[in-house]
Amino acid sequence: MQDQFRRQINYLRISITDRCNLRCKYCMPSEGVAWMPHENILSYEEILRIMRISTQLGFHRFRITGGEPLVRKGILEFLGKGAQIPGVDDLMLTTNGLLLPEMAFGLKAAGVQRVNISLDTMNPERFAEITRGGDVSKVIQGIFRSLEAGLNPVKVNVVVVRDFNTQELPGFLTLAKQYPIHIRFIELMPIGTSSERRSDFVSIQEMKELLGVKQYIPTKEVPGGGPAEYFRPDDYKGSIGFISALSRHFCNTCNRIRLTPDGKLRPCLHNEREIDLLEGLRNGSSDQELLDIFAQAVWYKPAEHRMNEEALQGHRIMSQIGG
Ligand SMILES: Nc1nc2c(ncn2[C@@H]2O[C@H](COP(=O)(O)OP(=O)(O)OP(=O)(O)O)[C@@H](O)[C@H]2O)c(=O)[nH]1
Ligand SMILES: C[S@@+](CC[C@H](N)C(=O)[O-])C[C@H]1O[C@@H](n2cnc3c(N)ncnc32)[C@H](O)[C@@H]1O
Numbered sequence: 001m002q003d004q005f006r007r008q009i010n011y012l013r014i015s016i017t018d019r020c021n022l023r024c025k026y027c028m029p030s031e032g033v034a035w036m037p038h039e040n041i042l043s044y045e046e047i048l049r050i051m052r053i054s055t056q057l058g059f060h061r062f063r064i065t066g067g068e069p070l071v072r073k074g075i076l077e078f079l080g081k082g083a084q085i086p087g088v089d090d091l092m093l094t095t096n097g098l099l100l101p102e103m104a105f106g107l108k109a110a111g112v113q114r115v116n117i118s119l120d121t122m123n124p125e126r127f128a129e130i131t132r133g134g135d136v137s138k139v140i141q142g143i144f145r146s147l148e149a150g151l152n153p154v155k156v157n158v159v160v161v162r163d164f165n166t167q168e169l170p171g172f173l174t175l176a177k178q179y180p181i182h183i184r185f186i187e188l189m190p191i192g193t194s195s196e197r198r199s200d201f202v203s204i205q206e207m208k209e210l211l212g213v214k215q216y217i218p219t220k221e222v223p224g225g226g227p228a229e230y231f232r233p234d235d236y237k238g239s240i241g242f243i244s245a246l247s248r249h250f251c252n253t254c255n256r257i258r259l260t261p262d263g264k265l266r267p268c269l270h271n272e273r274e275i276d277l278l279e280g281l282r283n284g285s286s287d288q289e290l291l292d293i294f295a296q297a298v299w300y301k302p303a304e305h306r307m308n309e310e311a312l313q314g315h316r317i318m319s320q321i322g323g
């Protein structure tokens with residue numbers, strides 16, 4: 001359906017858990033966060049009901065995220081049911097990739113079309129540093145396992161952090177050149193733990209200079225519903241993409257809203273306003289009543305983010321919203 005600014009909103013990002021098997025420095029504080037109480041987390045049945053209802057408003061793209069979605073028990077069965085819902089055309093996942101070596105084929109069999117995998121560095125020590133203990137070899141195996149499984153396209157999300165991975169960016173191009181892998185370089189957003197570290201921000205313009213690519217040839221061939229702009233140099237099997245949330249924000253083409261693990265609809269990533277669905281789900285509301293709440297959340301989406309006004313961000317960190 002359209003929102004009040006005539007944007008077509010048809011993409012629901014669903015965070016199925018706030019839990020994670022990593023603690024990335026820009027996403028979570030070192031002490032971790034208190035997990036949401038179990039009884040507040042939407043059950044899979046509740047999520048499937050919301051998906052069904054949302055298709056009546058024209059939602060047809062669904063991205064499962066978190067926290068780390070693959071750590072939630074029963075996810076493959078849930079995805080299998082989600083993929084069967086009429087109107088669910090695109091079922092996708094954003095993951096840190098650690099569990100993909102064993103789960104990629106299961107995801108494909110469940111009906112997931114594609115995965116976006118987060119990988120900010122290929123250096124084992126630096127990966128362990130930024131994720132506070134992760135094993136990069138598992139993620140790299142996970143990327144190739146996803147290709148083998150036929151998840152297509154496979155995208156890799158690289159959040160660029162000044163003096164951490166800036167020197168390593170050209171190394172990622174090898175992956176995009178040799179394999180059908182789409183590397184997306186992402187501007188660090190001031191949210192959660194990274195809101196105090198604005199000096200770590202690197203703009204897309206600067207990233208392009210660091211990459212040293214001679215000519216950026218735009219391509220529209222990479223399937224996706226997100227804000228990335230893609231380029232495919234002639235001799236590349238994959239592509240290079242950029243997500244410029246801050247320097248050239250793309251809110252005027254925004255097409256999504258979010259569902260948090262505790263059942264709130266969040267019309268904008270960077271605005272603390274949320275609309276509760278949990279209560280309605282649990283107090284016997286009809287589908288029509290839930291649909292009305294949903295439609296309201298879409299209609300009142302803000303025109304754009306105001307990332308530089310911290311008061312508007314709210315108290316949630318990225319893993320609790322579904323980045
Ligand atoms: N500002 C802003 N940034 C977003 C939003 N959604 C995603 N992003 C950024 O884009 C990054 C990649 O998101 P993904 O989960 O891989 O999904 P996507 O790019 O929407 O997906 P596709 O293009 O469909 O592959 C996130 O880590 C965020 O940094 C959004 O609604 N607003
Ligand atoms: C919050 S994670 C959830 C899914 C999964 N755990 C993962 O890491 O892919 C989703 C995406 O948000 C990105 N992210 C987290 N904090 C961010 C920030 N402050 N700025 C930009 N991207 C961020 C991560 O790099 C990841 O690609």
Ligand code: SF4
Pocket residue numbers: 020021022023024027028066067068096118318319
């Ligand atoms: S970015 Fe993803 S993997 Fe890293 S701590 Fe956040 S939720 Fe976990």
Ligand code: SF4
Pocket residue numbers: 250251254255256267268269270302303304305
């Ligand atoms: S910041 Fe808000 S309005 Fe802008 S693209 Fe993201 S969700 Fe949409």
